[in-house]
Amino acid sequence: MRLVTEPYLNQVSRWPKNGRHILAQYDDHSIVVYQAYRPTIANFAATHGYFSGEFSFNRMSWIKPNFLWILSVLNSFL
Known part of the structure; x- marks a missing residue:
């Protein structure tokens, strides 16, 4: 996936103003979720x-999305 x-x-203005949210991209074959690490680990x-x-x-730490979120993502592939 590219x-x-x-x-x-440029993008922060489109994010929710409060609450928790997950940054991700997906296509027909993959879901890529953003995970932040300390600079020493990322570098x-x-x-x-x-x-x-x-x-x-x-x-x-593992991202544990709720069941309905998973269903909505899977449904978009169908």
């Missing part, structure tokens, strides 16, 4: 192409 990007200042991963250094699978 990810569509744009500067933060290592971007440089080397894998997670290591300060990254730890023991401290990983």
Whole structure:
């Protein structure tokens, strides 16, 4: 999937003003969800192409979307 990007200042005005939200892109085959990491972790991963250094699978947070959100995404594929 080719990810569509744009500067933060261009897109932030379209985000919800409050509450929690998930940044993601999807196509017919994939869903890509944005996950923020500390700069040291992100820089290592971007440089080397894998997670290591300060990254730890023991401290990983998992996004747990609710059932209705998953159904709405899946329904858009049909």
